[in-house]
Amino acid sequence: MKKGLLFSIALVAAMMMCLSPAMARTKFVTIGTGGITGVYYPTGGAIAKMVNKKKKEYGIRATVESTGGSVFNINAVMNGDLEFGIAQSDRQYQAVHGLAEWKDKGPQKDLRAVFSIHPESVTLVAAIDSGVKSIKDLKGKKVNIGNPGSGQRQNAIDALEAVGIDINKDIQAESIKASEAASLLQDGRIDAFFYTVGHPSGAIKEATSGARKVLIADVAGPGIDKLLAKYPYYAKAIIPIKLYPGAKNDKDVQTFGVKATLITSAKVPDEVVYAITKEVFDNFEAFKKLHPAYGTLTKEKMLEGLSAPIHPGALKYYKEVGLMK
Template sequence: MKGKSLAWALSAALAAITLSGAVQAEEQVVTIGTGGQTGIYYVAGQAICRFVNRGAHGIKCNAPVSGGGVANVNGLRSGEFNFGIMQSDHQFKALNGLAPFDGEGAMDDIRALFSLQSEVFTILARHDAKVASFDDLKGKRVNVGNPGSGQRDTLEEILRVKGWEMSVFALSSELKPAEQASALGDNNIDAMSYFVGHPNGAIQEATTITAAVLVPVAGPEIDQLLAEKTYYTKAEIPGGLYRGNDAAIPSIGVKAVLSTTAQVDPEVVYQLVKAVFDNLERFKRLHPTFADLKEAEMIEAGLTAPLHDGAVRYYKERGWM
């Protein structure tokens, strides 16, 4: 009897190991390209994965730090990422093969899932740098953003309509978002740029450790840019969010969007979209910039590429399309 019991136990153990291996083999891992660890893209990616990973569908999601929106487009193209968070203008530029993606050509397989928070192009300058307008940045030490970031691409568009080169700045540093606040506080730069939703942790940190002011991004050249590039809209940073900045500050903005490619399995896209919208009220509590998200806007606003079939399936099930 002991021999039979041992044999049965071994057989059961082997069956469990085989079953476990089969389950692991069926598990599909997907990756979302986000941004810097102090940014909202990272928070959004982590939140999306949290809800996806709670589902019983065999999909495992991770959302590592990345170089930002432009880098996420390139990550989708190369297959490094299955999904990527980016500005709506980058989604448009990738779809149509416009700079900074003109070298690779049109990415006609890029697909939209939904939009997230509104984002505002933000310039924050040390108070003692005496920067009251964008034009005052001439001759200053400015962090223009790391290559592949949204602020870098947008800043280059602003410089183009102004007829400026990077050489107008005394220094054009390429610090990542997480490094900007301390550089401003240590007086290593006079101003930092960021394309981000508000309130934002990095801006909060910078205005806490040093006297710093938000700089208006407005004027005839900005109006020209808005007329030329319809994926930008007028926007403003509300007053009172940061120490020493009580007035609303005008600038330009876009939507943050979650994108993928047509090659990603519609079932995977469906489950990810379902995980977010089935938990939207909980998602909205994870960061102040998500508080105003509305389903009707998320499936339309900022979607400058076609919707993925998996997303369409879910939206039709909910009666939204």
């Protein structure tokens, strides 16, 4: 009995000795994304897939996590719960400068940028029977502005305040995840919802394809122009209505938007960030084909909209290929 026990212990120890070097060589990283019907989740999946193809070369195993969005991802990266996260460019700016949700915490000095990805438009979807044709018509309506911790929530608040609408007094504000808003709109439980997203979007297609007729409302006007002049991370955007044949629009939608960006921490090793950057840029044409929202991407545009310092691992790659000096 005793000999058998000793043999078992010795066998387990030998197995651990054999496995330990391989396990030590593999670095496990997680990319925080967003809801599974948005663009963040497949974006994170595409990046992870590219890196995992060369797992033996880099010793990196990447996984993707569906999360509450930009604010959650930034905080999780700063806390060390995630190695990477996708976040809106405005949220990156606010975290770096200690604004909005980071006002009490102060500037997030360890936040690092890797690259930007696709443009994201502030999208306002409204039911025809609600009478909403533009953002100014939302007074008195039941509107989903997004869950706490999502970038779109602040975008919605900024847009509403810019046109003189108080979210606490003038509308019935709901705080539901964007992935759930389309079904709520179709069920008649809300009149409209905001979603900051790349287009085409599965959630917007769902919202515009149901029995309840909807349109995508303009988020534009003098108030919005002032908003864009105030904040450098906002820019005008157009949503091509041909992407949503079910929407009852007769022309493209005027709105504004931000960019989706990949962020990390200064504490993540240079070689890990370098590998992820290299795989995306070296396989740029393949990456562009992974989602229609990437259609207008160029390598140069992927270095725009970054407020945080660029991580040294990413910077090394950009200098090697001449994208930065």
